[in-house]
Amino acid sequence: MNMAPTLTGVTVEQDAQTITCTWSDGFRFAFPMDGLRRACPCVMCKGGHEHMGAPVDLDVFRGTPLKRRTVRGAQPMGGYALQFTWEDGHNSGLYRLDQLRAWAEALSGRS
Numbered sequence: 001m002n003m004a005p006t007l008t009g010v011t012v013e014q015d016a017q018t019i020t021c022t023w024s025d026g027f028r029f030a031f032p033m034d035g036l037r038r039a040c041p042c043v044m045c046k047g048g049h050e051h052m053g054a055p056v057d058l059d060v061f062r063g064t065p066l067k068r069r070t071v072r073g074a075q076p077m078g079g080y081a082l083q084f085t086w087e088d089g090h091n092s093g094l095y096r097l098d099q100l101r102a103w104a105e106a107l108s109g110r111s
C-alpha cells in the first residue's frame with residue numbers, strides 16, 4: 001500500500017501572485033492565487049449547499065488572473081485542509097489537502 005504524499009510546505013509569493021505547495025514526494029506546484037480564490041470551496045462561493053459536491057472548473061487556474069490578490073494567511077486545519085485568509089477577510093473556505101494535490105496533478109499534467 002502506498003502512503004499518500006503529505007503536504008510539507010506552503011509558500012505565499014505575493015509578488016509572483018502564486019502559492020507554491022510542496023509535497024513529501026518532492027512534487028511542487030505553484031497555484032495562481034486568483035485561481036485558488038475562485039476555486040474557494042466554501043458554501044457561499046459555491047453558491048449553496050446543493051453545489052458543494054460539484055467539481056471545480058480547472059480553467060479558473062489557467063489564463064490571465066482576473067484580479068490581483070493578497071493572501072494574509074495560510075493556516076493548516078487539523079492536518080486535512082488549508083485555510084487561506086484573503087485580502088477581503090474571506091476565510092471560510094477549507095481547501096482539502098487531497099483536493100489541492102489532485103488539482104496540482106491535473107494542472108501539471110501529471111495525473
Ligand SMILES: [Zn+2]
Binds near residue numbers: 040042043044090
Ligand atoms: Zn469562499
